[in-house]
Amino acid sequence: MTDITDTIDTARPPAPAPLPVQPPSGCPFDPPPLSNLLERGDPHDEFGALRAEEPISKISLPDGSWAWLATRYADIRAILGDTRFSSDTTLHGYPLSGMTGGASTENRGFIRRDPPEHTRLRRMVTREFMVKRVEALRPEIQRITDELCDAMERAEGRTADLVEALALPVPSLVISLLLGVPYDDHEIFQRLTGTLLSRTVTDAEREAARIELRDYLDQLVTAKEADPGDDILGRLIIEQRQTGEITHDEVAAFAALLLIAGHETTANMIGLSALTLMRDRATAEQLRRDPALIRGAVEELLRFHSIIRNGPRRVATVDVEIDGHLIRAGEGVVAAVPSGNRDESVFADADRLDIRRPNAQHHVAFGYGIHQCLGQALARVELQVVIATLLRRFPAMRPAVPVEEIPFRTDMAIHGCHALPVTW
Amino acid sequence: MKITLDADKCCAAGQCVLVAPEVFDQRDEDGVVVLLDAEPAADQHAAVREAAAICPAAVIEVHE
Ligand code: HEM
Ligand code: SF4
Numbered sequence: 001m002t003d004i005t006d007t008i009d010t011a012r013p014p015a016p017a018p019l020p021v022q023p024p025s026g027c028p029f030d031p032p033p034l035s036n037l038l039e040r041g042d043p044h045d046e047f048g049a050l051r052a053e054e055p056i057s058k059i060s061l062p063d064g065s066w067a068w069l070a071t072r073y074a075d076i077r078a079i080l081g082d083t084r085f086s087s088d089t090t091l092h093g094y095p096l097s098g099m100t101g102g103a104s105t106e107n108r109g110f111i112r113r114d115p116p117e118h119t120r121l122r123r124m125v126t127r128e129f130m131v132k133r134v135e136a137l138r139p140e141i142q143r144i145t146d147e148l149c150d151a152m153e154r155a156e157g158r159t160a161d162l163v164e165a166l167a168l169p170v171p172s173l174v175i176s177l178l179l180g181v182p183y184d185d186h187e188i189f190q191r192l193t194g195t196l197l198s199r200t201v202t203d204a205e206r207e208a209a210r211i212e213l214r215d216y217l218d219q220l221v222t223a224k225e226a227d228p229g230d231d232i233l234g235r236l237i238i239e240q241r242q243t244g245e246i247t248h249d250e251v252a253a254f255a256a257l258l259l260i261a262g263h264e265t266t267a268n269m270i271g272l273s274a275l276t277l278m279r280d281r282a283t284a285e286q287l288r289r290d291p292a293l294i295r296g297a298v299e300e301l302l303r304f305h306s307i308i309r310n311g312p313r314r315v316a317t318v319d320v321e322i323d324g325h326l327i328r329a330g331e332g333v334v335a336a337v338p339s340g341n342r343d344e345s346v347f348a349d350a351d352r353l354d355i356r357r358p359n360a361q362h363h364v365a366f367g368y369g370i371h372q373c374l375g376q377a378l379a380r381v382e383l384q385v386v387i388a389t390l391l392r393r394f395p396a397m398r399p400a401v402p403v404e405e406i407p408f409r410t411d412m413a414i415h416g417c418h419a420l421p422v423t424w
Numbered sequence: 425m426k427i428t429l430d431a432d433k434c435c436a437a438g439q440c441v442l443v444a445p446e447v448f449d450q451r452d453e454d455g456v457v458v459l460l461d462a463e464p465a466a467d468q469h470a471a472v473r474e475a476a477a478i479c480p481a482a483v484i485e486v487h488e
Contacts, residue, residue: 081481081482122435122436123436123454126435126436126437126454126456127454129436129437130436130438130450130455131441131442132449132450361443362477362478367480369435369481371435372435373437374435376438376439377438380442
């Protein structure tokens with residue numbers, strides 16, 4: 001089966017490197033009230049300069065190789081929307097370095113494949129994530145969120161780590177439900193996914209959790225082959241596995257991809273969004289007064305935070321000209337989504353958070369082209385429900401430590417905070 | 425306004441449905457886009473143009 005870290009650039013921190021798209025300064029908020037944090041350097045200044053002067057530039061990767069860095073919105077859409085740029089991480093020249101656990105295995109998920117194979121595999125699960133299916137889950141997502149909020153309220157001392165209490169469990173419980181992880185296993189599943197994403201565990205512990213989770217998913221697929229349920233894995237087994245379209249290992253690879261791609265991303269967006277609204281009281285108040293604003297607010301938060309810090313990435317399969325630059329076959333490209341989403345030619349006053357921004361949904365936080373996030377409708381509903389619930393149930397919530405003491409994930413490929421101590 | 429689709433290219437993430445639910449839907453078996461109204465009334469035009477602009481796979485073509 002697939003290597004669990006081998007699916008999206010989520011599971012492991014990239015090696016430290018002088019990549020301009022590498023992790024940002026500590027604080028994700030700018031323009032900054034926090035000059036002490038910004039002394040460490042503001043990536044958005046650097047991106048702004050590149051967009052103006054050298055929109056397609058060369059960057060060095062941790063292993064000493066290099067890749068093109070695209071920083072303008074239009075170029076990023078052109079690259080991600082063009083299938084002459086490949087997602088196949090086994091191709092020579094694919095810029096893997098600094099992105100993830102490393103080389104690719106045979107059963108890598110479809111995020112790392114090209115058409116026609118990508119299309120064939122993605123279409124086996126697209127029905128599960130379409131808008132109306134996800135909308136039907138909204139009450140269930142609300143219930144999960146409310147239960148976690150109840151537990152927070154019951155806890156001593158009106159304090160919590162919001163990451164541990166809410167941001168990590170919501171996406172983990174939602175994907176468990178969708179995949180059909182039995183209720184009794186939710187705890188194991190949460191413990192293992194939590195360990196994978198924790199920074200306080202040792203490498204050995206994380207590796208052990210990775211193997212345990214891989215074996216867990218393998219056994220889960222075996223159990224479902226015997227008794228498929230009414231869930232994503234059950235349907236894949238009945239409709240695709242039993243008809244011989246995919247193998248046991250491919251079903252397990254689907255499970256791993258859906259789990260990894262949706263967990264750390266959604267969790268970090270929840271944490272950053274909550275923090276943003278605790279600091280921006282006026283915006284929080286607007287959202288409390290007019291709950292219909294939540295949809296647009298989530299788009300704007302996705303744009304503003306752009307948590308995928310050093311990708312998506314591609315390799316050119318033929319020579320392609322982008323914005324007057326010749327990108328040759330075999331050369332790697334890093335599409336700097338956080339930069340594209342601050343491109344002033346598309347988003348006026350781009351460094352400002354504006355929950356009524358009319359074109360916020362034009363962001364490329366979910367990527368662009370045929371690989372655009374499969375789980376985006378789900379991520380949107382999770383964020384809408386969690387943020388609206390927090391605002392309603394914990395109107396007085398605030399950070400329990402000064403912002404400069406919040407541990408931001410400067411060391412990770414997905415931006416966010418490791419922990420978010422709050423009080424109310 | 426007249427809309428045509430190149431549904432083979434659709435990657436089924438449903439952005440069009442979010443912005444113009446009266447014009448676009450997704451088919452049950454695989455989430456691929458379907459057109460509910462190929463010649464929508466004027467009050468839908470802005471939403472349809474928006475859908476065409478954000479569709480990640482250049483599926484939606486608008487003829488005006
Ligand atoms: C706020 C949360 C999320 C963000 C910011 C995000 C971002 C992204 C991005 C940028 C890509 C494109 C990668 C590329 O082009 O190479 C992607 C792909 C993907 N995402 Fe998400 N994602 C989020 C949540 C989710 C959720 C909840 C799921 C599902 C459970 C999910 C499943 C996937 C899958 C399966 C792919 C691969 C699609 C393909 O290659 O065709 N994501 N995501
Ligand atoms: S936005 Fe485009 S790719 Fe997405 S479902 Fe609609 S037509 Fe298909």
